[in-house]
Structure formats: structure tokens, C-alpha cells
Amino acid sequence: MKDKKEEFRQKAALLDEADPLKDFRAEFKTSSDLIYFDGNSLGMMPHKSEKAVRKLVSDEWGQRLIRGWNDSWWNMPQRVAARLASLLGASEDEIAVCDSTSVNLFKLVSASLARQKGRKKILSDNLNFPSDLYVIQGIVESLDDGHYLELAETKDGISIHDDELIKRIDENTALVVLTHVSFRSAFMYDMKKVTEWAHNKGALVIWDLSHAAGAVEINLDAAGADMAVGCTYKYLNGGPGSPAFLYVNRNVRNNIISPLWAWLGEKNPFEFSLDYRPGEGASRYMTGSPTIISMSTLEPSLDILLAAGMERLREKSLKLGRFLVEMYEEFLVPLEFRLGSPIDEDLRGSHISICHKEGFRICKALIDSESGRYEIIPDFRPPENIRIGLAPLYNTFFEVYELVNELERIISQGIFEQYDTTSESVT
Ligand SMILES: Cc1ncc(COP(=O)(O)O)c(C=O)c1O
DSSP states (O other): OHHHHHHHHHHHHHHHHHOTTGGGGGGBOOOTTEEEOOTTTSOOOBHHHHHHHHHIIIIIIIIITTHHIIIIITTHHHHHHHHHHHHHTOOGGGEEEOSOHHHHHHHHHHHHHHHSTTOOEEEEETTSOHHHHHHHHHHHHHHOSSOEEEEEOOSSSSOOOHHHHHTTOOTTEEEEEEESBOTTTOBBOOHHHHHHHHHHTTOEEEEEOTTTTTTSOOOTTTTTOOEEEEOSSSTTOOOTTOOOEEEEOTTTGGGOOOSOOOGGGBSOGGGOOSSOOBOSGGGGGOOSOOOHHHHTTHHHHHHHHHHHOHHHHHHHHHHHHHHHHHHIIIIIGGGTOEEOSOSSGGGBOSEEEEEOTTHHHHHHHHHOTTTSSSEEEOEEETTTEEEEEOOTTTOOHHHHHHHHHHHHHHHHTTGGGGSOSOOOSOO
């Protein structure tokens, strides 16, 4: 066992040494006694983002006041949209940066249903993030027009089988709303394939990219995607409260109308026209004043991702995942851990769930720096999932090695028993 461990330690060192992205870690505020595996929930802070916020508050707001809008703020949403477009395989005018993921989903679901008259089914799945389902349930309730939400069901708690989804897409289906990479298991849909199935039956598709953007390669235009939403605080490292984005394919946008008409979505807000005229492209989905302070982190953080390149990021993410699964099989399976993510890496995003009946207390022990050499931060999703977010910009193979050692120690020495099952409100 000891020899095997040493073999993995050496392998981690070699992989880190050969990592073409290793220098990107220095772009982030890290600490030698912290191992952070929660970039799938809140990404680490880029130094350049911290600098950008400080400059914005003290130099721009503090000194330039209202002139800041013309200096650089007014076009900030477009500048961020252009970067997201490069990352997501879209054109700049197909992306708007605004509001939260939930609000953007509300706008796109409402707009789609208005266009799909006569069709009443909205299809999703029971792996979806609950807030997305709440948004749909709320719309169904307020329309009161016979719409209903149907959920494809998982058999294994990890993935949705193709047949289960395809059999439910029919001529009554207005809309398919799916999360591209599932928040709990990281199961990933084939965007192109599902979009084709939906289009064959005349349905539109909205993708939630919250756990996919910056984590996996996405080409929205090439996949023929209709619409998408997503947040920017996970793998895009925008920080707490950074605004969400939405995508509307240019082939769809003239046929669907936002239900929320507001001045930022107007063709020329400063003409103060009394009648709304939709703006160009996806900008018509913008609503109120852009959240400039929380958006200012995004230009630098997206530039880091673009410099690394999604192809290289995905390649490293898969290598980190492979290394974790190898160590899991060797050291954690005998301790009653189970994999809560697809083993097939083509069906997986960039986090891996490792399940254990004591998952919650294990997480607490990992996070408690008194218990081990490091504070190790993953997160926990009920019932038993310890989610390990593998963020290829800053996570190392050595960190994965240390995580598995720590998981092994916490179970084999009964360390988790010192922790109770009360939870904090977040993660
Ligand atoms: C998949 C998914 N969709 C939607 C949301 C909600 O995002 P927001 O708080 O921006 O509305 C989250 C939040 O974590 C999420 O993970």
C-alpha cells in the first residue's frame, strides 16, 4: 500500500511538472495551507479582478463619478459579452450579460412559450437544479393556460438515459429545458444530439450552462442551440454576485419576444422614447442598469480563461479527473466510497462526486484545518455527494493526491466521528 501511495505521489509530481497550464495558478490568490475544490460553486479570486474592482471603486466611481459611464462602464456588458462569445462558440450579438441565471431563464422560458402557441409540455429532468424547475413551475402557474412541466427520470441518480429523454419529446412539447452539466453528478448531455431530437419535433431548447461554462468545450452555434443561460461565478471566476448571461441564437431571436421590456433592452435608451423598440440582438433581453461593480471582475477573469484556451483546460480537467478516479479506485473503494458521477469522461463535466454515507461529516473534517495539514474545501450535496470541483486553471495533481490521502485518513482513523450533522446555510 505504501509503495502504491509513493507511486501516485511521484506520478502527481510528474504530471504537475509537465502541466502546460501550471503558470496560471499564479494568477489567483491561493494559500499554501488551503486546497480548494469548490471552483464549481465559487471560483477563486484572480489578482487582476481584485485590482479591477479596487480601481473601479476608488479611481472611477470615486473620482470620475457620472463620467465613468462614458469613460468605460456603458460598454462593459458588451465587452464581457464579446469574451463570453469567444468562450462559448457564439457571436457577440447573441450574448447579453445581465441579471441572475434564474431571471434570464424566466425571460427565455416565457418568450419561448409565447412563440410555441398550442404546445403545452415543458420537458426537463429530475437531475436539474431546483431553481430552474421553480422558475418553470411559476410560469406555468401564472400563465394558467394548460402548460405543464414533465420530468425525465434518472435510473441511477447520476445520468439520464437517451431513450428516457427522447421518448418524451413529442408534438406537444413546446420547450426542453436542461442543465448541460448536472450540478450534483456532473452528468453532461450531448448538446447537439438533444437539440436535433427537439428540433425534429418542433420544440425549442434552453440550456443552463452554469456548471459547463469554463469547464467544458462548448460551441453553441455549431450545436444549433436555440437559447442558453448561465452564471459567471463558478468556473468563470467572476466572484460572488457577478452577473449571469444569456444566449439567443440569431435564427431564433426575431421570433421570440422578451416578456420584460425595460430601458436597457431598448434600441436607444437615451432617446427616452415612450414606446419600446427592441434593441439589436440579445441586448434586447437586458433590463435595468448593469451591475458595474460586480461585472468589473469579469473582463480580467475571462481573459485568463481565453489565454489558457478551452481545449487545453478541458484536457487538463480530464487528466485531473482520471488521476482522481485512479486513486479513488485504489484507496477509497475499499472504504465504502462510491462514484456519484459518470465513469465515462465524455459524459462528465469538470467536477466529480464521491459519495459516502458519512459524506457530510467527512466534508466537515476536510474543511477543518485542525483536523489535518490543510483546509480542504470541497462541497456537499445531499444525500451523500462530496463534490470535488476540478478547476484546471489552479488545481494541481498534488492537491488531488492530498485529498485522497485525507479522505482515507478521515475514515480509517474515524476522524469524522468528532463532527456533528448540523449544517451552515451555504455549502
Ligand atoms: C445549474 C444552476 N442553475 C441556476 C442556478 C441559479 O443561479 P442564479 O442564482 O444566478 O439565479 C445555479 C446556482 O448555483 C445553478 O447551479
